[in-house]
Amino acid sequence: MNARTENQILIPEDQLRKLGQDAFQGLGLPAEHAADVVEILLLADLFGLSTHGLSRIESYGERIDVDGIAKAAQVTQERVAPGIFRVDGANGVGPLVGMQGLRAAMEAARECGIGAAFVRGSNHFGPISPYSYIAAEQGFASIIGSNATTTIAPWGGSDARLGNSPLGFGVPGPDGAHFLLDMAMSVVARAKIRNALKAGTSIPDSWATDPHGRKTTDPKAALDGFLQPIGGHKGYGLALMVDLFAGLLSNAAYLTHVKSWVDAPDEPQNLGHFFILIDVQRLGSGAWLAERMKDFAQILHASPAVEADKPVIVPGEIELRNMARQRAQGIALGAEVLAMLQERAKHSGQ
Structure with missing residues (x-):
């Protein structure tokens, strides 16, 4: 049974997962593709990142409806070196393509200790922290990034030439207390x-x-106008590096070559992503890493807070607390989002 709180509905995780999968199948995705997409978006909702969760059914659905995103993309991958994959997303839904890239990088890292996947032909793939979380759960530290539609002017410039590209890092922590940093460039x-x-x-x-x-x-x-990058000219340089790795090296679109999903929803964006993973078991035992990660967090937590009710936190703690609470109480979902999911699910044939 669903509960209501402050104009939001609390839905059990398994129930929302099923509804999300039915909704994306209603858009024309094969069942296994819908499962991958929902894996990322549901984690986003669990983390409290509702703007990047299953609410994306609206923007993704609008583009699928006009053939701007392929319903049944044939994602392919090519191993170009022992530790490197290239993945072509064939204009599929971003989280589907992202999951394929993550799996390829994990395969390479398991075999080589460190692995990378460079992805082209994709679309908006959600937030980075769900990918970092999945990698950390399987014992991988990660560096993950994606490029994006242009919204930031180059430092000293007067028009948009680069995107608000997200970049994330993850390190496995003891008992699931993973370090998860997910940030955009603005x-x-x-x-x-x-x-x-x-x-x-x-x-x-x-x-x-x-x-x-x-x-x-x-x-x-x-x-x-235009968003300002973090850290002034330093943030500008960091944003360019994300686009070089995600767009240029992946043979995807980059900078102004990236199509705007708002201005041209029926055209492929050809976004690029990169996944760089390290198998931390190659560096030491699980107990060794757990002890060091606990000490790392303790050093930070021990810093006296400027405001008593705002203690020092380590990146990822807020998201993981949100996940624990919502798994116990239900995931908070806006009524409008629930209605969109239900409407799309009517066409799933389930």
């Missing part, structure tokens, strides 16, 4: 700027520029 998400506009408040001038590339505190001008 100071803040555009959603925060939209919220400031709705509230009629100004924004810090470090968040975005106006359409002419100048710093602004006006949220309207910022929404018409």
